[in-house]
Amino acid sequence: MRKKLTGILAGMALTLASGTSVYAQELTIFWAEWDPANYLQELVNIYEAETGVKVTVETTPWSDFQTKAFTEFNAKGSAYDMVVGDSQWIGAASEAGHYVDLTDFFNKHNLNEVMAPATVKYYAEYPSNSGKYWSIPAEGDAVGWSYRKDWFEDPTEMANFKAKYGYDLAPPATWAQMRDIAEFFHRPDQNRYGIAIYTDNSYDGLVMGVENAIFSYGGELGDYATYKVDGIINSEQNVKALEMYRELYGFTPPGWAKTFFVENNQAITENLAAMSMNYFAFFPALVNEASNPNAKGTGFFANPAGPDGHQFAALGGQGISVVSYSQNQEESMKFLEWFIKDETQKKWAELGGYTASAKVLESPEFQNATPYNKAFYETMFKVKDFWATPEYAELLIQMNQRIYPYITAGQGTAKEALDNLAGDWNATFKKYNRH
Amino acid sequence: MATAVMTTLDPRSRAAARGMSDISIRNLFIIPTILFLIVFNIFPLLYSLGYSFTDFRASGNAAANFVGLQNYRTLLNDPFIWNNFVITAKYVVVSVIGQVVVGFGTAMLLNRDIPLKGLITTLLLLPMMLSMAVVGLFWKLLYDPSFGIINYALGLGKFEWLSNPDMALYAVALTDIWMWSPFVMLLSLAGLSAVPKHLYEAAAIDRAGPLYTFFRITLPLVAPILMIAVIFRTMEAFKTFDLAYILTSQPTTEVISIRLYKMAFQEWQTGLSCALAYIVLIMVLAITNIYVKYLNKVKER
Numbered sequence: 161m162r163k164k165l166t167g168i169l170a171g172m173a174l175t176l177a178s179g180t181s182v183y184a185q186e187l188t189i190f191w192a193e194w195d196p197a198n199y200l201q202e203l204v205n206i207y208e209a210e211t212g213v214k215v216t217v218e219t220t221p222w223s224d225f226q227t228k229a230f231t232e233f234n235a236k237g238s239a240y241d242m243v244v245g246d247s248q249w250i251g252a253a254s255e256a257g258h259y260v261d262l263t264d265f266f267n268k269h270n271l272n273e274v275m276a277p278a279t280v281k282y283y284a285e286y287p288s289n290s291g292k293y294w295s296i297p298a299e300g301d302a303v304g305w306s307y308r309k310d311w312f313e314d315p316t317e318m319a320n321f322k323a324k325y326g327y328d329l330a331p332p333a334t335w336a337q338m339r340d341i342a343e344f345f346h347r348p349d350q351n352r353y354g355i356a357i358y359t360d361n362s363y364d365g366l367v368m369g370v371e372n373a374i375f376s377y378g379g380e381l382g383d384y385a386t387y388k389v390d391g392i393i394n395s396e397q398n399v400k401a402l403e404m405y406r407e408l409y410g411f412t413p414p415g416w417a418k419t420f421f422v423e424n425n426q427a428i429t430e431n432l433a434a435m436s437m438n439y440f441a442f443f444p445a446l447v448n449e450a451s452n453p454n455a456k457g458t459g460f461f462a463n464p465a466g467p468d469g470h471q472f473a474a475l476g477g478q479g480i481s482v483v484s485y486s487q488n489q490e491e492s493m494k495f496l497e498w499f500i501k502d503e504t505q506k507k508w509a510e511l512g513g514y515t516a517s518a519k520v521l522e523s524p525e526f527q528n529a530t531p532y533n534k535a536f537y538e539t540m541f542k543v544k545d546f547w548a549t550p551e552y553a554e555l556l557i558q559m560n561q562r563i564y565p566y567i568t569a570g571q572g573t574a575k576e577a578l579d580n581l582a583g584d585w586n587a588t589f590k591k592y593n594r595h
Numbered sequence: 596m597a598t599a600v601m602t603t604l605d606p607r608s609r610a611a612a613r614g615m616s617d618i619s620i621r622n623l624f625i626i627p628t629i630l631f632l633i634v635f636n637i638f639p640l641l642y643s644l645g646y647s648f649t650d651f652r653a654s655g656n657a658a659a660n661f662v663g664l665q666n667y668r669t670l671l672n673d674p675f676i677w678n679n680f681v682i683t684a685k686y687v688v689v690s691v692i693g694q695v696v697v698g699f700g701t702a703m704l705l706n707r708d709i710p711l712k713g714l715i716t717t718l719l720l721l722p723m724m725l726s727m728a729v730v731g732l733f734w735k736l737l738y739d740p741s742f743g744i745i746n747y748a749l750g751l752g753k754f755e756w757l758s759n760p761d762m763a764l765y766a767v768a769l770t771d772i773w774m775w776s777p778f779v780m781l782l783s784l785a786g787l788s789a790v791p792k793h794l795y796e797a798a799a800i801d802r803a804g805p806l807y808t809f810f811r812i813t814l815p816l817v818a819p820i821l822m823i824a825v826i827f828r829t830m831e832a833f834k835t836f837d838l839a840y841i842l843t844s845q846p847t848t849e850v851i852s853i854r855l856y857k858m859a860f861q862e863w864q865t866g867l868s869c870a871l872a873y874i875v876l877i878m879v880l881a882i883t884n885i886y887v888k889y890l891n892k893v894k895e896r
Contacts, residue, residue, distance in 0.1 A: 227860045234653045256655045348753070351741070362844045363861075414740035417758030418844045432741070550655065553862040561675060565846055569760045
């Protein structure tokens with residue numbers, strides 16, 4: 161018995177010893193569970209083949225991505241060497257020292273010019289305009305729209321639309337046109353509805369959706385440098401934008417009150433809606449006939465303009481950061497040097513990742529590779545994002561609390577909701593001495 | 596007193612042969628439990644009490660500052676928090692009453708000689724053996740206005756169970772009733788089968804009506820065990836999280852534990868959320884105490 165036990169112990173020791181020596185060069189990247197993470201795993205397999213360093217992309221569902229990442233950071237855990245974190249985390253993660261300062265790396269490789277300007281501004285720099293960088297833009301993303309081309313191009317529909325609204329049925333150029341089209345296709349008796357929008361208030365779904373309207377109506381969430389929100393978040397443009405979003409909610413399929421990217425793609429694949437809002441990152445599934453029976457009849461357009469011609473979209477996407485508690489920081493930096501190379505970025509785009517590299521984005525081969533890449537390229541140069549301050553989560557929850565009852569249940573008015581929100585945000589900024 | 600209750604070790608047992616005394620055996624069993632309780636329950640409980648008086652944030656590196664009762668003041672002045680408590684209270688009342696009515700009713704039906712009684716009871720117990728998350732996910736499908744089977748079966752057309760703010764909380768409570776009525780049924784069944792048969796015979800001889808028999812014999816005798824079921828279900832309903840979180844995201848279904856979760860793990864307001872957790876704890880303790888007092892009174896009768 162004792163002999164057996166000694167044998168087992170010796171075996172375990174040997175495994176542990178050899179384990180650490182053989183796999184010393186191993187890196188773990190943490191990301192959310194979605195297709196781009198699979199593409200990244202394919203990309204890093206190439207890195208392994210070239211250098212022998214094994215890189216694993218570890219994922220978790222979106223709903224607990226933030227919680228899991230910050231639990232690990234707060235515990236100063238070294239489980240992840242790098243994390244592809246959401247753009248709005250950057251304030252919280254940099255101020256608390258969870259991310260390694262990448263300013264020198266950024267300047268050395270001139271990433272300010274290599275990457276698309278919006279991605280540098282929102283994924284990498286904090287505080288804004290400080291010249292301090294915390295991550296390398298990795299997956300560019302923004303909100304765009306898919307639509308049922310086959311419904312739009314049906315001659316009867318086109319004639320009826322023109323007769324009713326006085327202009328041709330085509331992908332909308334403005335939010336007002338989008339409203340008309342949504343109304344036109346909204347036919348509950350035929351199980352067909354006008355539009356699918358984001359309404360999930362458990363994280364940033366609803367807020368991102370509303371941002372598309374606010375930014376294109378010429379509004380802002382606040383002054384990110386001075387933390388002023390009065391007259392900005394509750395501006396006249398924002399009130400109009402919110403009213404428009406509420407109106408669009410009336411043309412959504414039944415039960416459309418907790419919807420995000422999964423449901424909005426289903427709206428197209430299940431013949432529910434004529435138009436659907438979603439991140440570009442989810443569009444590959446819509447051109448694939450295996451996941452979308454209507455793939456041939458699906459088209460795409462960029463977020464339409466507001467009444468004054470402003471045209472912006474809500475930013476998604478993430479940058480890749482090195483975790484301060486990682487024991488392989490040097491090895492991680494080497495990986496990043498490889499990652500930012502032009503040929504790596506090109507390969508990244510080919511695999512399905514949304515590169516932030518300006519050179520690749522501008523290339524005709526990228527723009528012609530899919531039906532939505534051109535819309536993506538156009539969008540990436542006119543995107544705006546949510547607050548990135550460390551207390552962003554409180555701001556997000558307050559915004560959800562104020563606008564959700566108005567949008568989905570018509571409680572109060574848009575003006576009341578936004579005035580109250582301005583009050584909440586002022587109180588939060590006062591709490592953290594931001595003014 | 597305790598040692599008097601304890602039986603002495605059998606001198607022929609293996610433990611005695613190894614020279615272990617009663618006391619060492621007792622310690623062997625009790626000390627790990629006590630240690631476990633201290634490390635995983637009592638220590639975090641006191642530690643979080645300390646945090647509830649600070650502005651600590653687990654996501655930052657800043658040192659925690661003592662803020663006195665500020666967190667409690669903030670919470671009790673927050674209309675959203677009060678609203679969360681009102682929602683929780685409504686949910687507890689609807690779901691516990693529903694479970695007692697359905698559970699006790701089913702137990703009454705089963706408390707007789709019917710064929711396949713064992714099989715039926717077992718099948719009825721299945722819902723409470725499922726995971727909350729699974730129940731939430733498939734009820735979400737059942738409630739779906741476009742293809743859900745509930746609307747189809749009841750002929751309700753496109754009725755929006757979960758996205759109608761006035762209905763959503765009741766839809767969640769209905770799911771909870773479906774899931775946990777079997778628990779009440781099980782306890783009631785145990786209580787019902789313990790009611791002596793001769794009492795019913797005596798009532799029949801006296802020509803007591805069925806209602807009279809129910810309120811004068813059945814209910815009083817089953818009451819203590821039913822109260823235990825109510826205590827458990829109230830505590831659980833008060834803490835409910837999974838079902839409401841998965842089924843819907845209506846502000847009208849944001850029970851207190853969902854708000855607590857968001858505060859603690861999305862906003863990382865650790866100090867404030869510790870204070871809220873304490874407020875919830877005190878409330879649950881108070882409610883349970885009232886029940887236990889009542890339970891003792893019922894038992895005395």
